[in-house]
Amino acid sequence: MRIPLKRHSVVPLYQQIEAYLRQGILSGSLAANTRLPASRQLARDLGVNRITVENAYAVLETDGLIYSRMGSGTYVLSPDPLLVIPKDQPGATWPLWQQGLELRSSKPRSSVEIKKASRHPELISFASGIGDAHLFPAEDFRKVLQTVMRRDGIAALDYGEPNGHAPLRETITHILASQGLQTRAENVLVTAGSQQALSLVSQLLLKPGDVIMVESPTYSGALELFRALGFKVVAVPVDRQGMQVEALEKLLQQHHPKLIYTIPTFHNPTGTCLSTSRRIELIVLADRYNIPILEDDFVGDLRYEGRSQPALKALDPGGRVIYVSTFSKILMPGLRVGFLVAEGPIYQRLVDFKRVNDLATSTLIQRALEVYVTVGRYQSYLRRSCQTFRKRRDTMLSAMQRYLPAGIDFDPPHGGLFIWLQLLENLSSTKLLSFAWEEGVDFSPGNGFFIDQTGGDHWLRLNFVAQSPDQIEEGIKRLGRALKRLMAAP
């Protein structure tokens, strides 16, 4: 045990030891039943006389903070609740460099905290970015973990290859091919969710102050990332055919972005798909202006109707598009396994950069996923998900027709997770949210999806896959009530 001692202090050493342990016990950081070192051992550790330690222990024992069991050792007792030191932040003065950080931090109070404060007993949430946790095959996965731990033993707990478990990378190529995107395991990099993939790619290609081009609106988590990394974010507007590629060339000439980030299929938050002609034009333009494309295909497979569009990556003549996807949306988000596909020199650079950032992604989870996610199982899981999600979308659309007042505008999405709703121009989704929480329903207000976190205030995003049909029905009913209250408000 390492205890800081002031050897030239007027406070005797035994009192310093006693005070340090007392502080730990009363503040709760030294937990009840923690075994303290034998006095002989602690004396050796600290380079003090054994009597010094024994004196310190004796005082603590007299005060009922520790107890000795003959032949077994000395243990911490639960302190008398009256004595416990409150866990308040000590009245420390932070060093100057910390005060600077405080000023720069302009993060609003997180919506989680606010929601907790609103305290509706049974909030129905359409705010999430993921699927329905109740559909996740947790029990099957438990068995797979067992199989893997029994089969691989300690190998399952080793660092593994820096670009990902090879058989999992192979499986990923087979799944992608079964969905129409052909690639090779040597071009796949397994990441800690697709969020890490976005982080690695953008950091490798941009430095702070560089320009990144995104759709407006776009995935809020990407915007937060790009802001945190100090990039200048420039937006291309989105219409019903996705990114307005016609407007892109002028923006490229004007801003010289280092990267184009796009969600071409079932876009987050709007749900639109980039048309085929725009896909081709986007690749041509990026090539002409020598700009890499980062394609976020987070739910490209979740199509419920309409004609499919090839991934941008499938149109890539070679090394132009970096493709990012994930298992999180249809399987288990907590596994934190995503992947990217890239060719050319950037691939090895990404592998190296991933390695210096976190060495590797849990091999155990990778091995388990590899066993669990066969192509056949993925295909049938996807089929079932599409059926379930299509029904939920239809439930939500019909509930919207019944319960929402007139003047709401939206396009029914052909796939993905989200409905993107436009309120009347004079209505604010931020204000709607307070009413909604009171009624017991939650959604994502539009502002978070825009680069300056403004300009989207009459928009909102609803996740239609995360709740059961009954909950969807009830949630939209509540949203209708909230909207009527908002429209009636002064």
Add this chain to the structure above:
Amino acid sequence: MRIPLKRHSVVPLYQQIEAYLRQGILSGSLAANTRLPASRQLARDLGVNRITVENAYAVLETDGLIYSRMGSGTYVLSPDPLLVIPKDQPGATWPLWQQGLELRSSKPRSSVEIKKASRHPELISFASGIGDAHLFPAEDFRKVLQTVMRRDGIAALDYGEPNGHAPLRETITHILASQGLQTRAENVLVTAGSQQALSLVSQLLLKPGDVIMVESPTYSGALELFRALGFKVVAVPVDRQGMQVEALEKLLQQHHPKLIYTIPTFHNPTGTCLSTSRRIELIVLADRYNIPILEDDFVGDLRYEGRSQPALKALDPGGRVIYVSTFSKILMPGLRVGFLVAEGPIYQRLVDFKRVNDLATSTLIQRALEVYVTVGRYQSYLRRSCQTFRKRRDTMLSAMQRYLPAGIDFDPPHGGLFIWLQLLENLSSTKLLSFAWEEGVDFSPGNGFFIDQTGGDHWLRLNFVAQSPDQIEEGIKRLGRALKRLMAAP
């Protein structure tokens, strides 16, 4: 299934579909037994006539690439090996931005590849930075995973809290307190290994071009990270009492670093401990010059003899030191769970930055660790590890006396994982490595631990904990042979 089609091409659509699937099957990306969509479905997906798809399938079936089973569907066959397209990189011309990346990449061929090439059937490695995988309690951990999956179900697979699973953070504070460092769960951030903690802290506090101060030599993975992030790395030399803090003030005035990165206890690679007076002086200096300290305490608990030193964090008057540690070194590296401790405004900034980088670290693993790593279990595991590792250190030291030629210099380490060896001035550890591989032993040559990857060529690092005593004996014998060959070489 998404297949890119050129609708105005002279190539008929059925041939485009057929060619795309054929390419996938022959290149192996479309795996055998993958089910293809029903022709009606694929026709709908692609917006083509059903006959078009049927024609494509018919050609593929005639060529023995797919087969249909009545009522079940159409499946991919294993292609005739003679037809398989080699997996070579296509002769693509990379876009200009990729060529730029290629030029910037100066990474030497990885040592893993070289080692594979050396092909000794039973290489004994003293090169690793971790413990002995065979001591990892894989079977116990398997049972714990089961318990957690049964107990928590889908909750174990959710995103979890952005700063880490609360009970695990509580456990971490109890373990730290049992080792003499008192902190609170609200100041702990769980990360993907300590490597991610280093990455988050340094990125938050520095931008490319900023100066970071490190010990010379220091942990190679930190150097690689700082280089990859574009920081200017300035070194403070290390002697037998650790960082030469006396030299620090002048360097601080000269270089204005934004962060001091240090491994004060059982330093990597030298194994030294910073003396108490230097610890205090370091804190005072950092405070005077308003510079944060990043303390990497990767094996602070693994002490085999001598007096303990308090962690720098334990001497921190508040918010000066950011403390990083990990379970990887004594438990299971593949779990990828580390943590940091920080107070003040930087804590929330780090939580936010972690969230935008990868959302969260696998909750399943965090929950399992929380159940597995009780304070008592950690303490007894630590006790056993110290006993085992002390014996292995002694085995290595005595083998070195017997098998290594005279003129080798080193200090027997009092803890940690490494012995840092100095060869005679005219001998190169890089050259020694070739002989060592031929003899069947591996180590880490010194250059990788120095900021310019030079200046350490007569140093080498041996890990004394990762091999069994028999292997240590044999490995050092081989190293002795390699050294004699090197000394005899012209």
